Amino acid sequence: MKLAIFRSLPLASQVRFVLALGTYLAHRLAEDREVHLYHLAGEGKGIFVELAYEEARDELVVLRSFASAVPLDAYMRYLCLPEW
Structure with missing residues (x-):
């Protein structure tokens, strides 16, 4: 999926799409909530x-x-990703 297409979807559709087809990678704490990376x-x-x-x-x-x-830096201690 292209980023622009994903961002053009309504918020509820984005969430459903991620939960249905996304691969869960990690989570981190941010402020007072857990943030999950897919x-x-x-x-x-x-x-x-x-x-x-x-x-x-x-x-x-x-x-x-x-x-x-670049935004993956917050997850690097939890992930082992292939080189970019």
Whole structure:
């Protein structure tokens, strides 16, 4: 999946898509919540999506979606990824 297409989906559809087709990679703590990292295969190296539970909305929400390896720094102590 291309990042632009994923981002064009409604939020609820993004969450369903990630949960149905994404590969769970890791989680980290951020502020007062757990953030879960998923990978969606696609052209090139695919995309990464962070999901978190939003208490105020009582639902999972997409916090961030990206194709770059730079945001993965927060997960590096939990992951062993192939070289980019």
